[in-house]
Amino acid sequence: MWFNNILETIGNTPLIKLNKITKELPCTVLAKVEYFNPGNSIKDRMAVKMLEEAEKAGKIKPGGTIIEGTSGNTGMGLALAAVIKGYKCIFATTDKQSKEKADILKAVGAEVIVCPTNVDPEDPRSYYSVAKRLTKEIPNSFHMNQYDNLANRQAHYENTGPELWEQTEGKITHLVIATGTGGTITGTGQYLKEKNKDIKVWAIDVYGSLLKKYFETGEVDMKQVHPYITEGIGEDFVPANYDMSVIDHFEQVTDKEGAVMARRISREEGIFVGYSSGTALQGLMQLKHELKKNDLVVVIFSDHGSRYVGKVYNDQWMMERGFFDVKTFKDIVNTRVSKRLVTVEPNQTVAEAVDLMRKYDIEHIPVIDAEGLVGAVSEGGLFQKIFNNPEINTSTISMVIEPAYPVVSYDTPVERLGSLITKGNGAVMAKDESGNLHIVTKYDVIQSMAK
Template sequence: MWYNNILETIGNTPLVKLNTIIKGVPGTILAKIETTNPGNSIKDRMAVKMIEDAEKSGKLKPGGTIIEGTSGNTGMGLAMAAIIKGYKCIFTTTDKQSKEKVDALRAFGAEVIVCPTNVEPEDPRSYYSVSSRLEREVPNSWKPNQYDNLANSQAHYEQTGPEIWEQTEGKITHLVVGVGTGGTISGTGKYLKEKNPNIKIWGIDTYGSVFKKYKETGIFDKDEIYPYITEGIGEDFLPANVNFDVIDLFEKVTDKDAALMTRDIARKEGIFVGNSAGAAIGGLIQLKDKLKPEDVVVVIFHDHGSRYMGKMYNEDWLRERGFLQDEKLTAKSILAKKENTEIVTLDTQKSVLEAINTIKSMNISQIPVTQQGMIVGKIAESDILSALLENPGLKSAPISEIMTATFPFVDLNTSIDKISSLINKENSAVLVEDETGKIEIITQYDIINAISG
């Protein structure tokens, strides 16, 4: 058996039992692995549905251009369908989204315009506004508007809901979904509640988003809105696809918990998923007291981890945001294990001969060079040798004449991997400012000492 094109492979994604990451959570926890869709995300389902509905209604005409504001996954689904069906694509996205997502869209031949995150949806620079303007300006174009296009929810009502019902043999008691456009949770939830009104539908939200408070109070609170890192869930407006009547409750998860849980899913379950899956599992664990041992919980794993390699799966990115601390050695922990010795420096006006004598007496090979107490360069044995071979008379010259660029500076949270990569033939050390403002030096010997110590 074969498929006529890649779009026919969308759907029928597996349901996999989680075993390790949910220790202490009552019930059977099952993950719906949407990464097996050809575009590696659940958004393939609704992208094709929106296009097919637009073709039927005449909104999307042959040879047309699809214009959409997308964080990447919907764009991937649209771009894939556009290739098969003969359309062009222009996507607007935010500078919050991972570079991998933008690169993937461009790999499918789409034009991608990156817009600022930290602006109101009505702002002409927002990715919503720019996509709307392009729709007006580009001839024969169509904007799917995944947020308010109810074909989004309908795709999940027709596909995702029935799949889950059949795969659990009707035993599902809870559905847990990260909420962005609202299509997945609303369409799937509507179908499941029609089958069994007692099924609980739990939406996962993020801090900086309006969903939870609106569900609980009916108040749209602009003061709740602020920039956040978690991708794919939360909004600063109310999409038409979010059916608050279907969703029983919202649970907020922090950026840090979502990021670290995303990594844990890969490490503990061997399932390589994106940021919203981490948020969903984080939210489920926070809600575990509401579950019983006989419950059957389905959690949607929306997209693939490969789109987050520069973010959640990058330890330096995590450390820069204070999400990951001391799991690996950092500059701070290397300094803590280092003998407390004063850093040797030489002023730019010292002579080359004085540098030679200092290197000999201190048994070191490179020295930071200072000017008015600030480190401005370095001088190494190899620099001195090269200079004297060319001009032996340089012995009395100031070292400023032969010094080279200073050692790289790192901060206290920089990982040992990053520090090691900076130490090479040109740089035998890195510099770091400690918590008191004092400049310290870390050499290869210090790294070896910290590892073995």
């Protein structure tokens, strides 16, 4: 058996049982892993459906241009469809989206326009407005408008919902989705509730989005809206794809909790997921008190972690935002009673270096001259030399000097330090904010990780 083109491979993604993170829950939790779609996200499903409906209605003709405002995943689905069907693509996105997403879209032939995030939807600079403007300016173009295009939710009613019902043999009791445009949760939820009205549909939102407040009150409260970092979910308006009557509960998750959970899923379950997948599972964990023994919960994992390697899976990015409770070189130095760096000069004797090692109970000493760091001496290196030639005690350090220790950033994570310290290189160094040098050894790393 073979497929005639890549679009025929969309759908029939696997359900995978979660075992470690959810072990404290009383029920079974299955992940619908949507990165098995060819565009690595659930958005492939509705992207093709929207294009097919536009073709049927004569809204776009051969050789035309697909225009869309996208956080990246819908754009990828549309771009794949455009390659097969012979369309051009122009996508407007926001500057909060990962660079990887824009690069991937360009790799499949799309033009990408990056717009500011923190402006109102009606602002002419917003990616919503830019997409609308381009549609008016470019002949034979069509704005897909995933937010208000009801083919979005229809795709999930026709495909995602039936898949879940069949895969769970009708035993699903809860559907959990981190939601944005509303298409996935409305279409899938509607189908499942038609099969069993008792199925609970839980929407996971992000703080800074107005969707939860609108669900609870019917009020569009712009006071709820503030910048957030989580990608692909939450809104500052209510898309037409929402049918709030399908949804039973909205739960909000912080940017930090979603990012940390995404990393946990990848490390503990071996499923390399994107940001919103972490948000979805975190939302479920916050609702664990609502679950019972025989429940069968399905959580949608919307996309792949490769689109977030510069963000969620980047230690530096996580630390800069206070998301990553990680120990660093600086933390090790700050835990010491004394922060004085013991050094020797090249013209000092080996005996002097040995005395310093004994006095301060240390094994590694940087060698510094007027120009700065020039090398090192270590207990292990000196032991072998002294054992072979006891008279070397009177020699200068310059005669036994070893290569200088690597100099790293002061905020380098402890995990990274461990990989830099080897048998032949027993320490690393860094300068603090004032330019003072500090040293960290393998024993410092071991002690810090044991605390």
